[in-house]
Amino acid sequence: MTEEGALEAPTSPRSETQIMWTISQFARRFGISRSTLLYYDSIGVLAPSARTSAGYRVYDDHDVARMERIDLYRRAGLPLAGIRSILDSEGDSALRDALELRLREIDAEFRGLAMQQRVTLDLLGKSAEAAEERRLDKQGWVAILRASGMDEGDMHRWHVEFERLAPEAHQGFLVSLGINPAEVARIRASSREAGDQPHAGPEPV
Amino acid sequence: MTEEGALEAPTSPRSETQIMWTISQFARRFGISRSTLLYYDSIGVLAPSARTSAGYRVYDDHDVARMERIDLYRRAGLPLAGIRSILDSEGDSALRDALELRLREIDAEFRGLAMQQRVTLDLLGKSAEAAEERRLDKQGWVAILRASGMDEGDMHRWHVEFERLAPEAHQGFLVSLGINPAEVARIRASSREAGDQPHAGPEPV
DNA sequence: CTTGACTCGTCTACCGCTTCACGGTTGAAG
DNA sequence: CTTCAACCGTGAAGCGGTAGACGAGTCAAG
Numbered sequence: 001m002t003e004e005g006a007l008e009a010p011t012s013p014r015s016e017t018q019i020m021w022t023i024s025q026f027a028r029r030f031g032i033s034r035s036t037l038l039y040y041d042s043i044g045v046l047a048p049s050a051r052t053s054a055g056y057r058v059y060d061d062h063d064v065a066r067m068e069r070i071d072l073y074r075r076a077g078l079p080l081a082g083i084r085s086i087l088d089s090e091g092d093s094a095l096r097d098a099l100e101l102r103l104r105e106i107d108a109e110f111r112g113l114a115m116q117q118r119v120t121l122d123l124l125g126k127s128a129e130a131a132e133e134r135r136l137d138k139q140g141w142v143a144i145l146r147a148s149g150m151d152e153g154d155m156h157r158w159h160v161e162f163e164r165l166a167p168e169a170h171q172g173f174l175v176s177l178g179i180n181p182a183e184v185a186r187i188r189a190s191s192r193e194a195g196d197q198p199h200a201g202p203e204p205v
Numbered sequence: 206m207t208e209e210g211a212l213e214a215p216t217s218p219r220s221e222t223q224i225m226w227t228i229s230q231f232a233r234r235f236g237i238s239r240s241t242l243l244y245y246d247s248i249g250v251l252a253p254s255a256r257t258s259a260g261y262r263v264y265d266d267h268d269v270a271r272m273e274r275i276d277l278y279r280r281a282g283l284p285l286a287g288i289r290s291i292l293d294s295e296g297d298s299a300l301r302d303a304l305e306l307r308l309r310e311i312d313a314e315f316r317g318l319a320m321q322q323r324v325t326l327d328l329l330g331k332s333a334e335a336a337e338e339r340r341l342d343k344q345g346w347v348a349i350l351r352a353s354g355m356d357e358g359d360m361h362r363w364h365v366e367f368e369r370l371a372p373e374a375h376q377g378f379l380v381s382l383g384i385n386p387a388e389v390a391r392i393r394a395s396s397r398e399a400g401d402q403p404h405a406g407p408e409p410v
Numbered sequence: 411c412t413t414g415a416c417t418c419g420t421c422t423a424c425c426g427c428t429t430c431a432c433g434g435t436t437g438a439a440g
Numbered sequence: 441c442t443t444c445a446a447c448c449g450t451g452a453a454g455c456g457g458t459a460g461a462c463g464a465g466t467c468a469a470g
Binding site: 116162 | 305325328363
Binding site for chain 3: 081
């Protein structure tokens, strides 16, 4: 840089808003590589506010704020192209739309990973044992709940509250236990009834 | 192809082992694109056994068998380079090693996805509510267990029994609630201690 | 012999970077 | 003033796995 001396080390600010960084300092600050910043500049995600007379990139606190949002959205898994349009758009509707979409993508990726895990475990011949390691079945849950002092009435109340407070999660939970759809529907229906007008029902987990 | 007539439609086999496919038929059979097969050929994962005099690729049932293994390993998420060396190696130790490694990778990817999900939900402001449709967070579970009549002591006993009867599932369950690894470790340690020598511990879910 | 459906090999693009190559700038030391 | 190291710039290529476009060759049927 030249004698206008705009560039300062971030550790020694002279005037309150005139703190600026070179590309490498900026990269270290965010734990990313210089190349990544060059790439972000090239695709228009983050173009530094200024250049020195020699053409060096100069990042200021405005760029810091933008980079913090980029980092956050990246940790949500949003694509850089999407991040750019979100940052360049006005309201937060673009952001919300992108996040809702991302949520559905994550769900799909979870399912894809689970499939890969099953195939892998099958190939290893571990299907029976290892699958048990990380998933409880109905009997397992009953055993745990019983061992911690719950009786059948407690378990029924648990279903009722589960259905009342989080019906979607209740469904997902029962399915995850490998219970067949018909019985899932039966348990949920019975839990809903009991939630409306309390009467005894035979539903251990 | 020429008058030796090696190529037949897969639906009309004349001699028992002389069934052969063009690249596009082969691609359709496995639900992949021609480009993919060209790529597999170029990197040596699947080179068709023969060519016609005009240079057309000819896939036979030997190639079908190889492709079926490729497809299987791909569904486990193994990289193509790894698949090639597995197919070209002798025993099944290379396969087992690759699968064990893949299992650990899948685990890491699950955790990464879970982090992305949490960031996304936080950004959507949904963190306080019942997380996603089919996943409960810690507060949700506490609420349900409390509503069904469990107090903190019951919940602690529940953790202890969970840890004792199904430690792997306990780990998986806590992670699925989005609890950070350090706290997961703390809860499990506390549950193990209490399982050995019963003393009171402050661990609601 | 023409038509139309196939095939060929090669090239480009996607994602989010990383690495390399080559050269200019800067600041400090000798 | 020279030299050196450390920085900076641009541009291109590469990763994996797939999709698609291109012009040209090939095949079977009419």
